[in-house]
Amino acid sequence: MRFKTALLPVFLALAFISCGKDNSGAGTGRPASVGLDRNGIVCALAWSQMSDQAKARVSLLYPEGLSSVAATLEDYLAIDKYNAYVPGLRKMNMNGRYFYDPNPTQAHGGDCLRGLRFAHYYLSHLDRFTLPDEELYFYHALLVNMVLDIHNLSLPALAPSGSRWTDSEGNDLMDTVCSEAFGNFSLSGILLSIGNLSADEAAGITAKSFEEWAQENCSASAGLASAPERQVRTAVQKAGYRLAYLFNLYYGGTL
Amino acid sequence: MRRIAFMTLAALALLCASQPAMGWGKTGHKAVVALAERHLGAKAQANIQHYMPEGFVKDASWADVHRHDDIYAFTTHYHTMMMTDDYVYAPAYREPTGGDCLTGLNVIDYNLTHREALKLSDSVVVFNIRMLIHIVGDMHCPAHAYLKDAPNNKWKCTYRGEELKNYHRLVDLMPDYMFEGQKSREIAGNLDKWDQDRIAAVQGGSFIDWAQDCCTRDRILYEINPVGTYELSPDTQERLVPACREALTAAGYRLAALLNKYFDY
Numbered sequence: 001m002r003f004k005t006a007l008l009p010v011f012l013a014l015a016f017i018s019c020g021k022d023n024s025g026a027g028t029g030r031p032a033s034v035g036l037d038r039n040g041i042v043c044a045l046a047w048s049q050m051s052d053q054a055k056a057r058v059s060l061l062y063p064e065g066l067s068s069v070a071a072t073l074e075d076y077l078a079i080d081k082y083n084a085y086v087p088g089l090r091k092m093n094m095n096g097r098y099f100y101d102p103n104p105t106q107a108h109g110g111d112c113l114r115g116l117r118f119a120h121y122y123l124s125h126l127d128r129f130t131l132p133d134e135e136l137y138f139y140h141a142l143l144v145n146m147v148l149d150i151h152n153l154s155l156p157a158l159a160p161s162g163s164r165w166t167d168s169e170g171n172d173l174m175d176t177v178c179s180e181a182f183g184n185f186s187l188s189g190i191l192l193s194i195g196n197l198s199a200d201e202a203a204g205i206t207a208k209s210f211e212e213w214a215q216e217n218c219s220a221s222a223g224l225a226s227a228p229e230r231q232v233r234t235a236v237q238k239a240g241y242r243l244a245y246l247f248n249l250y251y252g253g254t255l
Numbered sequence: 256m257r258r259i260a261f262m263t264l265a266a267l268a269l270l271c272a273s274q275p276a277m278g279w280g281k282t283g284h285k286a287v288v289a290l291a292e293r294h295l296g297a298k299a300q301a302n303i304q305h306y307m308p309e310g311f312v313k314d315a316s317w318a319d320v321h322r323h324d325d326i327y328a329f330t331t332h333y334h335t336m337m338m339t340d341d342y343v344y345a346p347a348y349r350e351p352t353g354g355d356c357l358t359g360l361n362v363i364d365y366n367l368t369h370r371e372a373l374k375l376s377d378s379v380v381v382f383n384i385r386m387l388i389h390i391v392g393d394m395h396c397p398a399h400a401y402l403k404d405a406p407n408n409k410w411k412c413t414y415r416g417e418e419l420k421n422y423h424r425l426v427d428l429m430p431d432y433m434f435e436g437q438k439s440r441e442i443a444g445n446l447d448k449w450d451q452d453r454i455a456a457v458q459g460g461s462f463i464d465w466a467q468d469c470c471t472r473d474r475i476l477y478e479i480n481p482v483g484t485y486e487l488s489p490d491t492q493e494r495l496v497p498a499c500r501e502a503l504t505a506a507g508y509r510l511a512a513l514l515n516k517y518f519d520y
Binding site for chain 1: 351361
Protein backbone atom coordinates (compact mmCIF):
# COMPACT_ATOMS: atom_id res chain seq x y z
CA MET A 1 0.00 0.00 0.00
CA ARG A 2 1.47 3.29 -1.00
CA PHE A 3 -1.38 5.67 -0.43
CA LYS A 4 -0.05 9.14 -0.33
CA THR A 5 -2.65 10.31 2.15
CA ALA A 6 -0.65 9.56 5.25
CA LEU A 7 2.56 10.75 3.66
CA LEU A 8 1.21 13.95 2.22
CA PRO A 9 2.95 16.29 4.72
CA VAL A 10 6.26 14.62 3.92
CA PHE A 11 5.61 14.94 0.23
CA LEU A 12 4.68 18.57 0.59
CA ALA A 13 7.95 19.26 2.36
CA LEU A 14 9.87 17.37 -0.30
CA ALA A 15 8.03 19.26 -2.98
CA PHE A 16 9.04 22.53 -1.42
CA ILE A 17 12.66 21.46 -1.41
CA SER A 18 12.54 20.15 -4.94
CA CYS A 19 10.58 23.08 -6.33
CA GLY A 20 11.95 24.07 -9.71
CA LYS A 21 13.74 20.81 -10.37
CA ASP A 22 12.94 18.44 -13.20
CA ASN A 23 10.19 16.26 -11.80
CA SER A 24 9.41 14.30 -14.88
CA GLY A 25 10.80 11.33 -13.03
CA ALA A 26 12.63 10.26 -16.13
CA GLY A 27 15.83 12.03 -15.18
CA THR A 28 17.96 14.00 -17.54
CA GLY A 29 21.40 12.58 -17.20
CA ARG A 30 20.78 8.97 -18.01
CA PRO A 31 22.97 7.29 -20.57
CA ALA A 32 21.21 6.49 -23.82
CA SER A 33 17.71 5.24 -23.11
CA VAL A 34 18.66 2.47 -20.73
CA GLY A 35 15.77 1.90 -18.35
CA LEU A 36 13.54 4.27 -20.26
CA ASP A 37 10.40 2.51 -21.25
CA ARG A 38 7.68 3.83 -23.48
CA ASN A 39 5.71 5.21 -20.55
CA GLY A 40 8.77 6.99 -19.21
CA ILE A 41 9.30 8.73 -22.52
CA VAL A 42 5.65 9.77 -22.72
CA CYS A 43 5.75 11.23 -19.22
CA ALA A 44 9.06 13.02 -19.83
CA LEU A 45 7.65 14.54 -23.00
CA ALA A 46 4.45 15.54 -21.20
CA TRP A 47 6.46 17.16 -18.43
CA SER A 48 8.45 19.16 -20.95
CA GLN A 49 5.21 20.51 -22.40
CA MET A 50 3.41 21.36 -19.17
CA SER A 51 2.86 24.88 -17.90
CA ASP A 52 4.64 26.11 -14.78
CA GLN A 53 1.38 26.05 -12.85
CA ALA A 54 0.64 22.50 -13.84
CA LYS A 55 4.18 21.42 -13.02
CA ALA A 56 3.96 23.05 -9.61
CA ARG A 57 0.70 21.29 -8.84
CA VAL A 58 1.92 17.90 -10.05
CA SER A 59 5.14 18.34 -8.09
CA LEU A 60 3.13 18.87 -4.94
CA LEU A 61 1.09 15.77 -5.55
CA TYR A 62 3.91 13.60 -6.91
CA PRO A 63 7.37 14.61 -5.72
CA GLU A 64 8.68 11.43 -7.31
CA GLY A 65 7.69 12.78 -10.70
CA LEU A 66 5.05 12.38 -13.32
CA SER A 67 6.40 8.98 -14.32
CA SER A 68 5.54 7.66 -10.88
CA VAL A 69 1.85 8.36 -11.38
CA ALA A 70 1.24 5.47 -13.74
CA ALA A 71 2.71 2.94 -11.35
CA THR A 72 0.45 4.01 -8.49
CA LEU A 73 -2.48 2.32 -10.21
CA GLU A 74 -1.03 -0.96 -9.01
CA ASP A 75 -1.69 0.12 -5.43
CA TYR A 76 -5.34 0.59 -6.19
CA LEU A 77 -5.64 -2.73 -7.91
CA ALA A 78 -4.87 -4.34 -4.58
CA ILE A 79 -8.18 -2.97 -3.32
CA ASP A 80 -11.29 -4.91 -4.22
CA LYS A 81 -13.49 -1.96 -5.14
CA TYR A 82 -11.00 -0.81 -7.78
CA ASN A 83 -9.83 -4.21 -8.85
CA ALA A 84 -13.44 -5.11 -9.57
CA TYR A 85 -13.58 -2.96 -12.67
CA VAL A 86 -10.33 -1.14 -13.48
CA PRO A 87 -8.59 -4.10 -15.16
CA GLY A 88 -11.65 -4.43 -17.38
CA LEU A 89 -11.07 -0.92 -18.71
CA ARG A 90 -7.61 -1.75 -20.02
CA LYS A 91 -8.70 -2.96 -23.42
CA MET A 92 -9.79 -1.70 -26.78
CA ASN A 93 -11.39 -3.34 -29.80
CA MET A 94 -11.47 -2.63 -33.48
CA ASN A 95 -13.20 -4.23 -36.43
CA GLY A 96 -11.49 -5.93 -39.36
CA ARG A 97 -10.89 -2.56 -41.01
CA TYR A 98 -9.05 -1.22 -37.98
CA PHE A 99 -11.98 0.96 -36.97
CA TYR A 100 -12.39 1.52 -33.25
CA ASP A 101 -15.38 -0.45 -31.99
CA PRO A 102 -16.70 0.02 -28.43
CA ASN A 103 -19.40 -2.62 -28.80
CA PRO A 104 -17.59 -5.90 -27.98
CA THR A 105 -16.70 -4.61 -24.51
CA GLN A 106 -20.02 -3.05 -23.62
CA ALA A 107 -21.43 -6.03 -21.80
CA HIS A 108 -18.13 -6.50 -19.98
CA GLY A 109 -17.45 -3.13 -18.40
CA GLY A 110 -16.31 -1.01 -21.30
CA ASP A 111 -12.82 -0.11 -22.48
CA CYS A 112 -10.05 2.45 -22.02
CA LEU A 113 -12.08 5.19 -23.67
CA ARG A 114 -14.68 4.81 -20.96
CA GLY A 115 -11.97 4.86 -18.31
CA LEU A 116 -10.46 7.98 -19.81
CA ARG A 117 -13.81 9.76 -19.88
CA PHE A 118 -14.44 8.74 -16.29
CA ALA A 119 -11.12 10.04 -14.92
CA HIS A 120 -11.32 13.15 -17.10
CA TYR A 121 -14.79 13.99 -15.79
CA TYR A 122 -13.60 14.15 -12.20
CA LEU A 123 -10.31 15.91 -12.88
CA SER A 124 -11.93 18.52 -15.08
CA HIS A 125 -14.65 19.20 -12.48
CA LEU A 126 -12.54 19.41 -9.34
CA ASP A 127 -14.46 22.55 -8.40
CA ARG A 128 -17.63 20.48 -8.04
CA PHE A 129 -16.25 17.76 -5.80
CA THR A 130 -14.47 17.55 -2.51
CA LEU A 131 -12.51 14.42 -3.27
CA PRO A 132 -10.77 12.43 -0.56
CA ASP A 133 -7.04 12.05 -1.29
CA GLU A 134 -7.50 8.40 -2.12
CA GLU A 135 -9.89 9.25 -4.95
CA LEU A 136 -7.93 12.23 -6.21
CA TYR A 137 -4.78 10.14 -6.57
CA PHE A 138 -6.81 7.34 -8.09
CA TYR A 139 -8.19 9.57 -10.85
CA HIS A 140 -4.67 10.76 -11.69
CA ALA A 141 -3.42 7.19 -11.84
CA LEU A 142 -6.35 6.10 -13.96
CA LEU A 143 -6.04 9.07 -16.30
CA VAL A 144 -2.35 8.58 -17.00
CA ASN A 145 -2.82 4.87 -17.59
CA MET A 146 -5.79 5.42 -19.85
CA VAL A 147 -3.86 7.97 -21.92
CA LEU A 148 -1.01 5.48 -22.20
CA ASP A 149 -3.40 2.68 -23.10
CA ILE A 150 -5.28 4.67 -25.70
CA HIS A 151 -1.95 5.30 -27.46
CA ASN A 152 -0.72 1.75 -27.11
CA LEU A 153 -0.66 0.36 -30.62
CA SER A 154 -0.68 -3.20 -29.37
CA LEU A 155 -3.84 -2.74 -27.32
CA PRO A 156 -6.57 -2.74 -29.99
CA ALA A 157 -7.82 -6.28 -30.42
CA LEU A 158 -9.42 -7.55 -33.55
CA ALA A 159 -12.77 -8.83 -32.36
CA PRO A 160 -13.70 -11.59 -32.08
CA SER A 161 -10.30 -13.25 -32.44
CA GLY A 162 -8.76 -10.88 -29.93
CA SER A 163 -5.34 -11.14 -31.56
CA ARG A 164 -2.89 -8.53 -30.36
CA TRP A 165 0.49 -7.29 -31.36
CA THR A 166 2.53 -9.82 -29.48
CA ASP A 167 5.36 -12.01 -30.66
CA SER A 168 5.33 -15.80 -30.52
CA GLU A 169 6.43 -15.70 -26.89
CA GLY A 170 3.68 -13.31 -25.89
CA ASN A 171 5.90 -10.24 -25.56
CA ASP A 172 4.33 -6.91 -26.38
CA LEU A 173 5.51 -5.95 -29.85
CA MET A 174 5.06 -2.28 -29.06
CA ASP A 175 7.78 -2.42 -26.40
CA THR A 176 10.16 -4.14 -28.77
CA VAL A 177 9.54 -1.63 -31.51
CA CYS A 178 9.81 1.24 -29.05
CA SER A 179 13.27 0.10 -28.01
CA GLU A 180 14.28 -0.04 -31.65
CA ALA A 181 12.79 3.39 -32.36
CA PHE A 182 14.41 5.17 -29.44
CA GLY A 183 17.17 2.82 -28.37
CA ASN A 184 20.08 4.82 -29.73
CA PHE A 185 19.06 8.16 -28.29
CA SER A 186 19.45 9.81 -24.91
CA LEU A 187 16.30 11.13 -23.28
CA SER A 188 17.22 14.69 -24.18
CA GLY A 189 17.78 13.55 -27.73
CA ILE A 190 14.40 11.86 -27.80
CA LEU A 191 12.69 14.94 -26.45
CA LEU A 192 14.47 17.09 -29.02
CA SER A 193 13.29 14.85 -31.82
CA ILE A 194 9.64 14.48 -30.80
CA GLY A 195 9.05 17.46 -28.52
CA ASN A 196 9.62 20.22 -31.03
CA LEU A 197 6.18 20.68 -32.52
CA SER A 198 4.96 24.17 -33.32
CA ALA A 199 1.99 25.52 -31.40
CA ASP A 200 -0.28 24.84 -34.38
CA GLU A 201 0.99 21.30 -34.76
CA ALA A 202 0.52 20.63 -31.06
CA ALA A 203 -2.97 22.10 -31.17
CA GLY A 204 -3.77 19.81 -34.08
CA ILE A 205 -2.91 16.83 -31.91
CA THR A 206 -4.70 17.93 -28.78
CA ALA A 207 -7.84 19.36 -30.35
CA LYS A 208 -9.17 15.96 -31.31
CA SER A 209 -11.81 14.14 -29.27
CA PHE A 210 -11.08 11.08 -27.15
CA GLU A 211 -12.94 9.02 -29.74
CA GLU A 212 -10.59 10.32 -32.39
CA TRP A 213 -7.63 9.39 -30.20
CA ALA A 214 -8.98 5.86 -30.05
CA GLN A 215 -9.60 5.79 -33.76
CA GLU A 216 -6.10 7.04 -34.51
CA ASN A 217 -4.65 4.31 -32.35
CA CYS A 218 -6.60 1.62 -34.17
CA SER A 219 -5.59 3.03 -37.56
CA ALA A 220 -1.97 3.32 -36.51
CA SER A 221 -1.91 -0.24 -35.23
CA ALA A 222 -2.66 -1.28 -38.78
CA GLY A 223 0.58 0.39 -39.82
CA LEU A 224 2.69 -1.48 -37.30
CA ALA A 225 3.42 -4.18 -39.79
CA SER A 226 4.83 -1.87 -42.46
CA ALA A 227 6.29 1.12 -40.62
CA PRO A 228 6.47 0.13 -36.96
CA GLU A 229 9.10 2.60 -35.74
CA ARG A 230 7.41 5.59 -37.30
CA GLN A 231 4.03 4.56 -35.91
CA VAL A 232 5.44 4.10 -32.43
CA ARG A 233 7.28 7.41 -32.45
CA THR A 234 4.11 9.20 -33.51
CA ALA A 235 2.02 7.42 -30.89
CA VAL A 236 4.48 8.29 -28.13
CA GLN A 237 4.60 11.89 -29.32
CA LYS A 238 0.81 12.21 -29.37
CA ALA A 239 0.49 10.61 -25.94
CA GLY A 240 3.01 13.03 -24.45
CA TYR A 241 1.46 16.14 -25.92
CA ARG A 242 -2.05 15.01 -25.00
CA LEU A 243 -1.10 14.12 -21.43
CA ALA A 244 0.44 17.57 -21.04
CA TYR A 245 -2.67 19.11 -22.55
CA LEU A 246 -4.88 17.42 -19.96
CA PHE A 247 -2.74 18.39 -16.98
CA ASN A 248 -2.57 21.94 -18.29
CA LEU A 249 -6.35 21.89 -18.59
CA TYR A 250 -6.81 20.72 -15.01
CA TYR A 251 -4.12 22.78 -13.34
CA GLY A 252 -3.77 25.93 -15.38
CA GLY A 253 -1.93 27.18 -18.40
CA THR A 254 -2.01 26.03 -21.98
CA LEU A 255 0.40 24.48 -24.38
CA MET B 256 -64.64 15.74 -6.72
CA ARG B 257 -63.53 13.57 -3.78
CA ARG B 258 -64.78 10.54 -5.68
CA ILE B 259 -62.62 11.43 -8.72
CA ALA B 260 -59.59 11.98 -6.50
CA PHE B 261 -60.18 8.62 -4.85
CA MET B 262 -60.50 6.88 -8.23
CA THR B 263 -57.28 8.49 -9.45
CA LEU B 264 -55.44 7.36 -6.35
CA ALA B 265 -56.87 3.88 -6.60
CA ALA B 266 -55.75 3.66 -10.23
CA LEU B 267 -52.33 4.98 -9.26
CA ALA B 268 -51.98 2.43 -6.48
CA LEU B 269 -52.99 -0.33 -8.86
CA LEU B 270 -50.42 0.79 -11.40
CA CYS B 271 -47.73 1.01 -8.74
CA ALA B 272 -48.48 -2.49 -7.56
CA SER B 273 -48.74 -4.19 -10.91
CA GLN B 274 -46.12 -2.70 -13.19
CA PRO B 275 -42.35 -3.06 -13.22
CA ALA B 276 -40.31 0.15 -13.22
CA MET B 277 -40.89 1.80 -16.58
CA GLY B 278 -39.03 5.10 -16.54
CA TRP B 279 -41.40 7.87 -17.40
CA GLY B 280 -44.07 5.27 -18.02
CA LYS B 281 -45.19 4.61 -21.56
CA THR B 282 -47.03 7.92 -21.68
CA GLY B 283 -43.95 10.00 -20.90
CA HIS B 284 -41.57 8.10 -23.13
CA LYS B 285 -43.94 8.23 -26.09
CA ALA B 286 -44.48 11.95 -25.53
CA VAL B 287 -40.71 12.59 -25.62
CA VAL B 288 -40.33 10.69 -28.89
CA ALA B 289 -43.42 12.30 -30.40
CA LEU B 290 -42.05 15.73 -29.53
CA ALA B 291 -38.71 14.85 -31.12
CA GLU B 292 -40.53 13.61 -34.20
CA ARG B 293 -42.11 17.05 -34.67
CA HIS B 294 -38.62 18.54 -34.97
CA LEU B 295 -37.01 16.08 -37.36
CA GLY B 296 -35.81 17.37 -40.70
CA ALA B 297 -37.23 15.77 -43.82
CA LYS B 298 -34.07 13.77 -44.51
CA ALA B 299 -33.80 12.48 -40.97
CA GLN B 300 -37.44 11.50 -40.98
CA ALA B 301 -37.05 9.60 -44.25
CA ASN B 302 -33.84 7.87 -43.18
CA ILE B 303 -35.27 6.78 -39.85
CA GLN B 304 -38.33 5.52 -41.68
CA HIS B 305 -36.02 3.34 -43.77
CA TYR B 306 -34.97 1.55 -40.59
CA MET B 307 -38.33 1.67 -38.85
CA PRO B 308 -41.09 1.88 -41.47
CA GLU B 309 -43.85 1.46 -38.89
CA GLY B 310 -42.68 4.56 -37.00
CA PHE B 311 -40.71 4.69 -33.79
CA VAL B 312 -42.95 6.37 -31.23
CA LYS B 313 -44.40 3.00 -30.31
CA ASP B 314 -40.85 1.76 -29.58
CA ALA B 315 -40.26 4.38 -26.91
CA SER B 316 -40.36 1.80 -24.11
CA TRP B 317 -38.80 -1.12 -26.01
CA ALA B 318 -35.65 -0.79 -23.90
CA ASP B 319 -37.65 -1.16 -20.68
CA VAL B 320 -39.20 -4.42 -21.80
CA HIS B 321 -36.08 -5.99 -23.28
CA ARG B 322 -33.60 -5.14 -20.57
CA HIS B 323 -34.99 -8.23 -18.88
CA ASP B 324 -33.68 -10.39 -21.74
CA ASP B 325 -30.33 -11.96 -20.92
CA ILE B 326 -28.71 -10.60 -24.07
CA TYR B 327 -29.64 -7.01 -23.21
CA ALA B 328 -29.30 -7.25 -19.43
CA PHE B 329 -26.16 -5.08 -19.50
CA THR B 330 -28.25 -2.16 -20.76
CA THR B 331 -30.16 -2.00 -17.45
CA HIS B 332 -27.42 0.28 -16.11
CA TYR B 333 -28.10 2.75 -18.88
CA HIS B 334 -31.55 3.70 -17.55
CA THR B 335 -30.40 5.64 -14.50
CA MET B 336 -27.55 7.73 -13.13
CA MET B 337 -26.39 8.95 -9.74
CA MET B 338 -25.58 12.26 -8.11
CA THR B 339 -24.01 13.60 -4.96
CA ASP B 340 -26.00 14.97 -2.03
CA ASP B 341 -25.67 18.41 -3.57
CA TYR B 342 -27.01 17.23 -6.93
CA VAL B 343 -23.79 16.97 -8.89
CA TYR B 344 -23.75 14.22 -11.52
CA ALA B 345 -21.47 11.49 -10.14
CA PRO B 346 -20.56 8.58 -12.43
CA ALA B 347 -18.17 7.14 -9.85
CA TYR B 348 -20.96 5.52 -7.90
CA ARG B 349 -21.95 3.50 -10.95
CA GLU B 350 -18.61 2.92 -12.63
CA PRO B 351 -17.96 -0.47 -10.99
CA THR B 352 -21.41 -1.74 -11.94
CA GLY B 353 -21.39 -1.13 -15.65
CA GLY B 354 -22.11 2.55 -15.99
CA ASP B 355 -25.12 4.81 -16.31
CA CYS B 356 -27.18 6.79 -18.84
CA LEU B 357 -24.08 8.49 -20.21
CA THR B 358 -22.21 5.24 -20.69
CA GLY B 359 -25.02 4.09 -22.92
CA LEU B 360 -25.42 7.42 -24.69
CA ASN B 361 -21.71 7.64 -25.50
CA VAL B 362 -21.70 4.23 -27.18
CA ILE B 363 -24.95 4.83 -29.03
CA ASP B 364 -23.67 8.21 -30.19
CA TYR B 365 -20.52 6.57 -31.51
CA ASN B 366 -22.42 3.76 -33.19
CA LEU B 367 -24.95 5.96 -34.95
CA THR B 368 -22.33 8.52 -35.98
CA HIS B 369 -20.06 5.83 -37.44
CA ARG B 370 -22.59 3.22 -38.52
CA GLU B 371 -21.14 3.07 -42.04
CA ALA B 372 -17.54 2.56 -40.92
CA LEU B 373 -18.65 0.03 -38.33
CA LYS B 374 -20.74 -1.67 -40.99
CA LEU B 375 -23.67 -1.94 -38.63
CA SER B 376 -26.52 -4.06 -39.90
CA ASP B 377 -30.00 -2.50 -40.08
CA SER B 378 -31.11 -4.46 -37.03
CA VAL B 379 -28.20 -3.13 -34.97
CA VAL B 380 -29.03 0.42 -36.06
CA VAL B 381 -32.64 -0.17 -35.01
CA PHE B 382 -31.44 -1.48 -31.65
CA ASN B 383 -29.37 1.66 -31.15
CA ILE B 384 -32.31 3.90 -32.09
CA ARG B 385 -34.58 2.08 -29.66
CA MET B 386 -32.03 2.46 -26.89
CA LEU B 387 -31.41 6.12 -27.72
CA ILE B 388 -35.03 7.22 -27.71
CA HIS B 389 -35.55 5.60 -24.33
CA ILE B 390 -32.35 6.56 -22.55
CA VAL B 391 -32.69 10.24 -23.42
CA GLY B 392 -36.14 10.09 -21.84
CA ASP B 393 -34.96 8.21 -18.76
CA MET B 394 -32.06 10.58 -18.23
CA HIS B 395 -34.56 13.44 -17.94
CA CYS B 396 -36.97 11.66 -15.62
CA PRO B 397 -36.42 13.28 -12.22
CA ALA B 398 -36.67 9.90 -10.50
CA HIS B 399 -33.83 8.43 -12.55
CA ALA B 400 -30.95 10.30 -10.91
CA TYR B 401 -30.38 8.59 -7.58
CA LEU B 402 -28.82 10.04 -4.49
CA LYS B 403 -26.10 7.63 -3.37
CA ASP B 404 -27.40 7.17 0.16
CA ALA B 405 -31.08 7.57 -0.57
CA PRO B 406 -32.05 6.03 -3.90
CA ASN B 407 -35.66 6.91 -4.53
CA ASN B 408 -36.44 3.41 -5.84
CA LYS B 409 -35.89 2.08 -2.30
CA TRP B 410 -37.77 4.93 -0.64
CA LYS B 411 -40.86 3.44 0.96
CA CYS B 412 -43.62 5.98 1.39
CA THR B 413 -47.29 6.76 1.42
CA TYR B 414 -49.09 9.36 -0.65
CA ARG B 415 -52.44 10.78 0.38
CA GLY B 416 -52.99 7.84 2.66
CA GLU B 417 -52.10 5.19 0.10
CA GLU B 418 -48.99 3.05 0.43
CA LEU B 419 -46.69 3.32 -2.60
CA LYS B 420 -44.00 0.89 -3.66
CA ASN B 421 -41.54 3.80 -3.58
CA TYR B 422 -41.18 7.52 -4.34
CA HIS B 423 -39.69 6.63 -7.71
CA ARG B 424 -42.97 5.21 -8.95
CA LEU B 425 -44.91 8.33 -8.10
CA VAL B 426 -42.52 10.41 -10.22
CA ASP B 427 -42.44 7.88 -13.05
CA LEU B 428 -46.17 8.17 -13.39
CA MET B 429 -46.26 11.95 -13.48
CA PRO B 430 -46.97 12.08 -17.25
CA ASP B 431 -50.10 9.98 -16.70
CA TYR B 432 -51.17 12.39 -13.98
CA MET B 433 -50.37 15.46 -16.07
CA PHE B 434 -51.85 14.34 -19.36
CA GLU B 435 -54.55 11.89 -18.39
CA GLY B 436 -56.30 10.46 -21.41
CA GLN B 437 -54.21 12.33 -23.99
CA LYS B 438 -52.42 10.60 -26.87
CA SER B 439 -48.67 11.01 -27.25
CA ARG B 440 -48.84 13.33 -30.25
CA GLU B 441 -51.40 15.48 -28.48
CA ILE B 442 -49.11 15.73 -25.45
CA ALA B 443 -46.19 16.59 -27.72
CA GLY B 444 -48.18 19.43 -29.23
CA ASN B 445 -49.00 20.60 -25.73
CA LEU B 446 -45.31 20.60 -24.74
CA ASP B 447 -43.94 22.08 -27.94
CA LYS B 448 -44.14 25.73 -26.92
CA TRP B 449 -40.52 26.83 -26.53
CA ASP B 450 -39.09 29.51 -28.81
CA GLN B 451 -36.15 28.79 -31.09
CA ASP B 452 -33.57 30.40 -28.81
CA ARG B 453 -34.60 28.30 -25.84
CA ILE B 454 -34.67 25.15 -27.96
CA ALA B 455 -31.18 25.88 -29.30
CA ALA B 456 -29.89 26.53 -25.79
CA VAL B 457 -31.22 23.28 -24.38
CA GLN B 458 -29.88 21.31 -27.33
CA GLY B 459 -26.39 22.73 -26.86
CA GLY B 460 -23.67 21.39 -24.61
CA SER B 461 -22.33 17.91 -24.03
CA PHE B 462 -23.98 14.82 -22.60
CA ILE B 463 -22.34 15.70 -19.30
CA ASP B 464 -23.93 19.15 -19.44
CA TRP B 465 -27.29 17.51 -20.08
CA ALA B 466 -26.80 15.11 -17.18
CA GLN B 467 -25.90 17.96 -14.85
CA ASP B 468 -28.90 19.97 -16.05
CA CYS B 469 -31.13 17.01 -15.17
CA CYS B 470 -29.53 16.49 -11.75
CA THR B 471 -29.95 20.18 -10.94
CA ARG B 472 -33.62 20.03 -11.87
CA ASP B 473 -34.12 16.83 -9.87
CA ARG B 474 -33.45 18.57 -6.56
CA ILE B 475 -37.14 19.53 -6.54
CA LEU B 476 -37.97 15.96 -5.48
CA TYR B 477 -36.01 16.41 -2.28
CA GLU B 478 -37.15 19.95 -1.65
CA ILE B 479 -40.76 18.80 -1.67
CA ASN B 480 -40.02 15.68 0.36
CA PRO B 481 -36.75 15.65 2.31
CA VAL B 482 -34.88 12.35 2.22
CA GLY B 483 -36.55 9.75 4.39
CA THR B 484 -40.02 11.31 4.40
CA TYR B 485 -42.55 8.53 4.81
CA GLU B 486 -45.76 10.48 4.32
CA LEU B 487 -45.13 12.40 1.13
CA SER B 488 -46.45 15.93 0.98
CA PRO B 489 -50.03 15.73 -0.31
CA ASP B 490 -49.30 18.33 -2.98
CA THR B 491 -46.26 16.48 -4.34
CA GLN B 492 -47.77 15.81 -7.75
CA GLU B 493 -48.94 19.39 -8.23
CA ARG B 494 -45.54 20.74 -7.24
CA LEU B 495 -43.69 18.35 -9.52
CA VAL B 496 -45.63 19.38 -12.62
CA PRO B 497 -43.44 22.33 -13.74
CA ALA B 498 -40.18 20.37 -13.40
CA CYS B 499 -41.62 17.31 -15.13
CA ARG B 500 -43.04 19.42 -17.93
CA GLU B 501 -39.67 21.09 -18.45
CA ALA B 502 -37.86 17.76 -18.31
CA LEU B 503 -40.14 16.08 -20.85
CA THR B 504 -39.79 19.05 -23.18
CA ALA B 505 -36.01 19.26 -22.87
CA ALA B 506 -35.76 15.52 -23.51
CA GLY B 507 -37.85 15.80 -26.68
CA TYR B 508 -35.84 18.67 -28.13
CA ARG B 509 -32.52 17.05 -27.27
CA LEU B 510 -33.59 13.76 -28.79
CA ALA B 511 -34.55 15.62 -31.97
CA ALA B 512 -31.10 17.21 -32.09
CA LEU B 513 -29.41 13.82 -31.85
CA LEU B 514 -31.62 12.13 -34.42
CA ASN B 515 -31.10 15.00 -36.87
CA LYS B 516 -27.36 14.76 -36.29
CA TYR B 517 -27.27 11.04 -37.06
CA PHE B 518 -29.80 10.79 -39.86
CA ASP B 519 -29.71 14.06 -41.80
CA TYR B 520 -27.69 12.76 -44.74
